[in-house]
Amino acid sequence: MATPDRLTATLALAHALSAAERGLPVIPLSRSKLPALRSPHHEERDTSADTPSAPPCRGECGLPGHGVHDASTDPAVVRALFAAAPRAAGYGIACGRPPHHLIGIDLDTKHGADPTAALGRLAREHHFTLPDTVTVLTPSGGRHLWLAGPPDPSVPNSASRLAPGIDVRGSGGYLVGPGSLTGQGVYHLAPGTAALPVAPCPPALLALLSPRPRGPRNPPRLPPPGQDRRPGHAHGHGLVEFVRAAHEGQRNTRLFWAACRAYENGLGPALAPALADAALHAGLTLHEARSTIASAARLTTGTRA
Template sequence: MTHRTDARRADLLAAALAAAGRGWHVHPLRPGGKAPALHGEHACPRSGPCAGGHVKWEQRATTDPDRIRAAWTTGPYNVGIATGPSGLIVIDLDVHKDEKDKGSSDAPCGATSFSALCERAGQPWPTTYTVRTPSGGMHLYFSVRPGIELHNSARTLAPYVDTRAWGGNVVAAGSITPQGVYEAVNRYPVAELPAWLMRELQRPAPTPVAMAPLVVPGAATRRATVALDRETAAVRGTGEGGRNNRLLEGARALGRFVAWGEIARDVVEEAFQAAGEAAGLAPGECRATIRSALDWSIRTCRPRDAA
């Protein structure tokens, strides 16, 4: 093993211990990546911690220094933070693809969307612990009081603004990908989630307007089936860095067929869940993204006759 690998492993171990020292539950991510390094349900050996049944990464994440040292001394794992068990909600301000690829400052991004959201609410940009991602995005960390259970969301607050809570995971400061380093740029104490943001996140989605089905219950039209096959194949074929966005776009594209009664929602959800996990996304992240995308698409799609 080279000195460079030893040094990187030591730095990542230090990052994991530092996060755990803040009370955040950590788990190893693949070296140089963002996906959990712990085995998934399909590869579960049903032994050790999983002797009584598969235990997911969210439940295995820990603050125990001994367990952390035992894991991170075996390899240069990036550091994941299980946001739910850590009492955190992290607001993920993404960067538009054009900005990532071309360095354009004119393209919309999560930071400008979130700034506009603050402006509309008459509130300042919150001061809290902040991590800059290698793509130029930001993670804003907030604490949530015990007993309040929030879940992931995908662009329901604003364009290019996602949240990570129960079922979610963020890459901790100090982790390294081929694009660069996750860096803590504001080391302020983690602020409690502002009440106005809590209200936005707990706002119920409008009830979709029921539309007359085009086909008999349980069946699906050919065009809906073709669209589902095409979109799920695209999700499975998307590499790291664009998987969640592709999953969001694909599920949104199918939402209109669900609203029009051309395909059952559970069929769409199951197909995209399998495609997202096959692409390497965490199960909880897939569920939250699919649910958010379908809710939005069903709520906003035009009537079938006007499409």
């Protein structure tokens, strides 16, 4: 008869394999929600001041024990990871990785905040609607919303940056998968969401989640009327090409992000026509392109493009 620990690990593996089948890279977790495999380099650190520290290994050594960098969708690799972690009680899902480029919105109620209400306010203020998507209920009464992001730019991890109680899991982070057993209890899929696809992140929300580059102290001067207003510097050209290279399913998101960056850096009015042309090349209609650019202008400057 299987021991409780062995049964728990077997169930965790089954849930992890199911997630991997959906294209979600997974790793084994302990009941503390930390990676279940110990780093193979824990005894290699030399604290001597005369010894330069080596760059952290992210799995290049070929050994398991590198946290989220071990995550895989390959069933054979997943089984090997769990075989090396016999006390695993759950699994983590790596965010920011293809094909979904998962973004996790963690609505955490542990600190007395009402993150659901705060997210609703953000949605009203920034004119986006949260789509129906996979939702995981946490033992503490919180929720994880799963959203699909673009391959670039990557969304960083953050804690209560958007509002108290709203944490974000992005590139380099992971979410505790449904079915995992932790010290607080079991994570469950919310009723009615198990069969849903991972919904794309609304462009306005993606703009809030993405890092905002610092604008120049002296915004570049716009050319006088009648002169060539096409972007000639590297940053403007890069934003235009970023939109031009968009594929179906990411065109509006890329345009919105690029337009926000342009307006934040004082380039919005000059760059808007080129961004619209790039969006048309990518497959958006002129009305869609202009509407998205106008939304970006309102969000970043409070004015209409």
